[in-house]
Amino acid sequence: MKQDRLKILVIDDDPKVAWILTEGLSGSFDFVSARNGSEGLQMVTTEKPSLVLLDIKMPDMSGIEVLKKLNKIDNRPEIIMLSGHDDTHYVVESIQSGAAEFIKKPFDVKEVEIHINGVLEKNRLKREVSTLKTELRTRSQYDSFIGDSHKIMQVKNLVEQVAGSELTVLIRGESGTGKEIVARMLHNMSGRSEESFTKVNCAAIPRDLLEAELFGYEKGAFTGAHKTKPGRFEVANKGTMFLDEIGDMPMELQSKLLQVLEQQEFVRVGGINTIHVDVRIICATNRNLEEAIKLGRFRDDLFYRLNEITIFLPPLRDRSEDVTLLADHFIDKYKKLYQREASPLGPDAISQLTAAPWPGNVRQLENLIKQVVVRGEESIIADLLAGQSVSTENVLQPVGATSVQNATATPPVEKDYSLKKRVARAVSREEKGLISEVLNRTNWNRRKAAEILAISYRSLLYKIKEYGLNEMK
Ligand SMILES: Nc1ncnc2c1ncn2[C@@H]1O[C@H](COP(=O)(O)OP(=O)(O)OP(=O)(O)O)[C@@H](O)[C@H]1O
Ligand SMILES: [Mg+2]
Numbered sequence: 260m261k262q263d264r265l266k267i268l269v270i271d272d273d274p275k276v277a278w279i280l281t282e283g284l285s286g287s288f289d290f291v292s293a294r295n296g297s298e299g300l301q302m303v304t305t306e307k308p309s310l311v312l313l314d315i316k317m318p319d320m321s322g323i324e325v326l327k328k329l330n331k332i333d334n335r336p337e338i339i340m341l342s343g344h345d346d347t348h349y350v351v352e353s354i355q356s357g358a359a360e361f362i363k364k365p366f367d368v369k370e371v372e373i374h375i376n377g378v379l380e381k382n383r384l385k386r387e388v389s390t391l392k393t394e395l396r397t398r399s400q401y402d403s404f405i406g407d408s409h410k411i412m413q414v415k416n417l418v419e420q421v422a423g424s425e426l427t428v429l430i431r432g433e434s435g436t437g438k439e440i441v442a443r444m445l446h447n448m449s450g451r452s453e454e455s456f457t458k459v460n461c462a463a464i465p466r467d468l469l470e471a472e473l474f475g476y477e478k479g480a481f482t483g484a485h486k487t488k489p490g491r492f493e494v495a496n497k498g499t500m501f502l503d504e505i506g507d508m509p510m511e512l513q514s515k516l517l518q519v520l521e522q523q524e525f526v527r528v529g530g531i532n533t534i535h536v537d538v539r540i541i542c543a544t545n546r547n548l549e550e551a552i553k554l555g556r557f558r559d560d561l562f563y564r565l566n567e568i569t570i571f572l573p574p575l576r577d578r579s580e581d582v583t584l585l586a587d588h589f590i591d592k593y594k595k596l597y598q599r600e601a602s603p604l605g606p607d608a609i610s611q612l613t614a615a616p617w618p619g620n621v622r623q624l625e626n627l628i629k630q631v632v633v634r635g636e637e638s639i640i641a642d643l644l645a646g647q648s649v650s651t652e653n654v655l656q657p658v659g660a661t662s663v664q665n666a667t668a669t670p671p672v673e674k675d676y677s678l679k680k681r682v683a684r685a686v687s688r689e690e691k692g693l694i695s696e697v698l699n700r701t702n703w704n705r706r707k708a709a710e711i712l713a714i715s716y717r718s719l720l721y722k723i724k725e726y727g728l729n730e731m732k
Pocket of ligand 2: 438503
């Protein structure tokens with residue numbers, strides 16, 4: 260099969276070089292050429308070559324300077340330096356600045372071809388490895404998150420769209436619908452995947468200990484605080500913090516959490532110093548937070564802050580198409596785990612499972628399949644299902660409530676997934692917060708602030724105006 264021919268750009272003030280290469284290697288590559296650095300830089304953008312052969316000594320701009328400018332381009336082509344001089348310092352500087360090879364002139368055309376092929380092959384492998392890594396990461400995440408119903412596909416899309424952002428995500432859904440799996444997926448598919456994923460279950464830690472647990476404490480802050488202890492937020496620095504059962508967070512801690520969300524800072528219990536952390540927050544709840552706000556048990560400002568990106572996990576009864584896939588997945592999982600023989604479920608079993616109401620959602624299905632695999636009897640499914648009843652326990656409940664009046668009320672699904680608008684709003688808010696923080700820190704020294712923010716002075720002035728920021732005198 261004839262492969263697409265690769266384009267090579269020769270940047271050399273001596274036209275003979277491009278001519279010799281074209282003569283000798285036009286059977287293998289397409290050559291384009293530039294006679295100086297600035298023309299070469301332009302052609303990298305317009306011609307999009309796979310590789311650049313770059314002369315070091317040129318009148319307008321040295322090859323090393325061109326190389327440094329090319330380094331600023333995303334996905335720049337590979338670069339091989341050419342030079343009539345092979346002084347060590349040229350070679351070292353070229354390689355240190357990111358050139359793939361250094362070839363001394365005069366060269367043998369065949370030798371150049373070998374170098375070109377070697378560099379291109381290395382580059383191809385590098386790209387392949389990185390694509391495979393990303394694919395593997397995404398696929399292995401999806402492999403453990405089963406379901407291909409329309410509703411689950413929407414969840415997967417949303418996860419993919421927001422995972423890489425720094426946005427706070429609120430995951431909602433009844434108990435057992437997979438909120439924790441989604442939180443872990445968001446972390447594993449984010450730029451923080453190499454850092455820690457810290458989970459704190461706000462409902463599992465006694466109220467009076469939760470603050471110290473999350474934010475840490477100073478020695479002597481309370482009886483028994485014999486030494487200073489950093490909290491989970493500090494330990495989670497650079498990683499992701501998963502606040503599970505956020506609906507159970509006491510009111511008095513909610514304002515402290517809001518401060519972490521807005522400024523990424525807090526003070527330890529009994530402390531005076533502000534501690535700065537870089538943590539991405541993901542929250543989950545099966546509570547009806549809107550109801551909790553009405554009852555005065557959840558701060559509305561915190562809710563709006565958390566609710567910017569909401570991923571709603573539908574109950575299993577609303578996506579019965581997924582039941583068979585999930586059941587097969589769990590059979591496979593427990594077959595391996597308990598080293599049992601187990602064949603796929605028969606049509607009777609499948610129809611019973613598909614029709615069941617699953618008040619405990621996927622967790623309940625998983626437990627049922629586990630028992631079927633362990634006991635090796637499909638016939639127990641009917642009995643196991645008969646033991647279940649549709650409980651309202653699971654349905655999104657207001658904080659502190661024991662039952663829900665209308666268990667079938669439509670859960671607060673995001674009516675539309677107009678992610679773009681939400682993301683834009685969230686980005687603006689982040690931007691405004693960051694700009695005002697830096698301006699305050701630099702005492703409104705706009706030039707310094709622009710430098711820290713790595714934007715131009717003019718853009719900063721524009722943004723100050725756009726966001727209506729005012730210097731407090
Ligand atoms: N789509 C899915 N694919 C595979 N396994 C799933 C899926 N959804 C849930 N599970 C499994 O079901 C169990 C419950 O899921 P998870 O703990 O994420 O639920 P949850 O929504 O956090 O529940 P809770 O509100 O009770 O904490 C876990 O063992 C999880 O692995
Ligand atoms: Mg959970």
